[in-house]
Amino acid sequence: MLHLALRVEQDIFLVRQRGREVAVAVGLEHQDQVRIATALSEVARDLLAACDGADVTFAVVTYPDGRFGLQIDLAPVGPLPAGTYQPQSGAVARLVDALGVTTLDGVTVVRMSRRAPSNAAQPNAQRLTELRAELERAVPGDALDELATQNQQLIAALDEVRSQRDELAVLNEELQETNQGVMALYNQLTEELEETNRGVVALYAELDEKSAQLRAASESKSRFLANVSHELRAPVTAIIGLGRLLADEGSDPLTAEQTRQVEWIRSSAADLLTLVNELLDLAKAESGRIEPAWAEVDLRAVFGQLRGTLRALATPSEVALVVEEPPHPAVIRSDEVLLAQVLRNLLHNALKFTERGEVRMRAKRREDRWELSVTDTGMGIAPELHERIFEEFYQVPGRTRVGGTGLGLPYARRLVTLLGGTLELCSEPGRGSRFTVVLPTGGA
Numbered sequence: 173m174l175h176l177a178l179r180v181e182q183d184i185f186l187v188r189q190r191g192r193e194v195a196v197a198v199g200l201e202h203q204d205q206v207r208i209a210t211a212l213s214e215v216a217r218d219l220l221a222a223c224d225g226a227d228v229t230f231a232v233v234t235y236p237d238g239r240f241g242l243q244i245d246l247a248p249v250g251p252l253p254a255g256t257y258q259p260q261s262g263a264v265a266r267l268v269d270a271l272g273v274t275t276l277d278g279v280t281v282v283r284m285s286r287r288a289p290s291n292a293a294q295p296n297a298q299r300l301t302e303l304r305a306e307l308e309r310a311v312p313g314d315a316l317d318e319l320a321t322q323n324q325q326l327i328a329a330l331d332e333v334r335s336q337r338d339e340l341a342v343l344n345e346e347l348q349e350t351n352q353g354v355m356a357l358y359n360q361l362t363e364e365l366e367e368t369n370r371g372v373v374a375l376y377a378e379l380d381e382k383s384a385q386l387r388a389a390s391e392s393k394s395r396f397l398a399n400v401s402h403e404l405r406a407p408v409t410a411i412i413g414l415g416r417l418l419a420d421e422g423s424d425p426l427t428a429e430q431t432r433q434v435e436w437i438r439s440s441a442a443d444l445l446t447l448v449n450e451l452l453d454l455a456k457a458e459s460g461r462i463e464p465a466w467a468e469v470d471l472r473a474v475f476g477q478l479r480g481t482l483r484a485l486a487t488p489s490e491v492a493l494v495v496e497e498p499p500h501p502a503v504i505r506s507d508e509v510l511l512a513q514v515l516r517n518l519l520h521n522a523l524k525f526t527e528r529g530e531v532r533m534r535a536k537r538r539e540d541r542w543e544l545s546v547t548d549t550g551m552g553i554a555p556e557l558h559e560r561i562f563e564e565f566y567q568v569p570g571r572t573r574v575g576g577t578g579l580g581l582p583y584a585r586r587l588v589t590l591l592g593g594t595l596e597l598c599s600e601p602g603r604g605s606r607f608t609v610v611l612p613t614g615g616a
């Protein structure tokens with residue numbers, strides 16, 4: 173684009189001036205124009221001192237990414253002191269994109285370059301010719317002119333530095349304000365969090381207190397039940413005994429009416445004794461006073477025993493009682509007495525609430541558990557009552573004529589829980605019920 177010869181001190185100003193003009197011509201920004209001019213004058217001064225000057229060439233080059241820039245080669249006139257001149261390591265190098273000594277086709281040059289801004293239009297061949305002509309026409313100013321320009325640039329640079337410093341101060345102030353805001357917000361949040369925490373802690377304390385109260389209430393209920401039942405058992409047993417005595421053939425003969433009344437007293441007292449006993453059992457189970465006696469239990473033996481005792485009971489002839497033989501090996505770690513009590517209770521209920529069909533008990537071995545089920549073809553239980561029948565004293569309305577206390581199922585469930593299992597119900601009104609005791613094979 174342009175060639176210049178750098179030979180004497182005066183030329184340094186010329187090179188500097190031309191450098192700035194070329195930078196303007198190819199569209200570099202103002203700051204970059206000053207940077208290029210400064211870098212050029214520094215390198216020119218070095219080369220003049222080290223090797224009697226250089227030939228300076230300005231060119232527009234295109235980079236692989238499609239953008240372009242200004243490249244300036246300074247070819248030294250004399251030989252460069254080998255390896256000692258390293259412009260890339262000094263402060264001057266920071267003024268341009270690249271600065272260094274390169275050897276091209278055996279010729280050593282000092283090359284510097286600066287990319288044009290991305291929005292600048294690359295001059296085409298015609299524009300380059302025009303630029304070259306313009307540059308040739310321009311009369312170079314003398315050293316004084318260049319000094320004046322340099323001074324102006326220095327003033328502008330200082331001005332810019334000052335305005336940047338002012339801007340920085342404003343920014344700092346804003347930052348400080350923001351910081352204060354953030355700190356205030358943080359403090360407020362911390363306070364709110366602490367308050368919430370205090371609330372949660374208070375809530376937990378209240379919950380603890382309530383559950384302690386609940387525990388105490390449940391314990392006193394169990395104690396009360398146990399005491400009352402215990403106190404009732406003796407007089408009720410006495411009434412039964414006295415009734416038996418009165419009806420005894422050895423005693424004075426009673427009229428038919430008296431015999432009927434004594435019989436009534438006896439059966440009422442027997443019902444009462446059942447209730448008292450069941451209450452006592454439940455109270456014991458609830459207060460944790462029942463300790464299972466863990467042992468290897470043979471389910472075949474338990475099933476066999478229940479088969480025997482329940483067959484002996486008077487069952488309606490329309491109901492068949494089937495107790496299946498448990499699959500081998502039918503061993504479970506449990507408490508034989510408690511387990512038999514639960515199953516007997518379920519069988520009793522099934523027989524009580526089934527008018528025809530069958531009652532079947534069977535044992536199934538799953539991977540790690542036993543499922544012992546009692547299925548009947550009785551009247552079934554509505555789904556909304558599936559949980560209620562496990563509540564104390566609850567009996568499905570309209571079925572009370574078959575007797576009972578409403579304590580059997582809650583007690584059975586307690587016992588199963590003590591044995592480490594669950595008592596589940598599957599039933600549909602009119603289709604029968606299935607109660608299943610699920611127990612881990614290895615005990616609780």
Ligand code: ADP
Pocket residue numbers: 521522525548550551552553561566567568569571575576577578579580581582605
């Ligand atoms: P009880 O049998 O002494 O009334 P339970 O606690 O054993 O008390 O049972 C509660 C209620 O659940 C019974 O009154 C009955 O209404 C219902 N129930 C229990 N087992 C069956 C069953 N196999 N079929 C239908 N209803 C049942």
